[in-house]
Amino acid sequence: xxxxxxxxxxxxTQTMKADEECFVxxxxxxxxxxxxxxxxxxxxxxxxxxxxxEIYETRTGRLPSPSEISRFRQHFLAGHRGFRSAGSWERAIxxxxxT
Numbered sequence: 001x002x003x004x005x006x007x008x009x010x011x012x013t014q015t016m017k018a019d020e021e022c023f024v025x026x027x028x029x030x031x032x033x034x035x036x037x038x039x040x041x042x043x044x045x046x047x048x049x050x051x052x053x054e055i056y057e058t059r060t061g062r063l064p065s066p067s068e069i070s071r072f073r074q075h076f077l078a079g080h081r082g083f084r085s086a087g088s089w090e091r092a093i094x095x096x097x098x099t
Contacts, residue, residue, distance in 0.1 A: 022079035023048060030075045031068075033059050048076075 027033040056064045
């Protein structure tokens with residue numbers, strides 16, 4: 001049996017560091033945005049898309065186009081695949097999952 005777990009806040013699996021690294025790297029490599037504030041609580045919206053959109057609009061003065069959003073997402077997901085293939089981000093938080 002296969003199981004899919006969506007853990008958006010890092011309470012079940014140790015993904016927060018991988019998420020942040022992929023997000024920041026994608027912003028730098030795809031959009032050229034560096035020196036980001038990674039205190040995510042300072043942004044207006046708590047979603048990755050909301051933060052992406054806010055950073056993009058602040059840096060460029062406009063909203064990202066659909067193709068710019070797509071390029072960012074593809075790069076972000078490729079970064080996650082790299083973490084998964086290295087086996088470095090799918091560890092459960094101690095005590096969060098029982099068998």
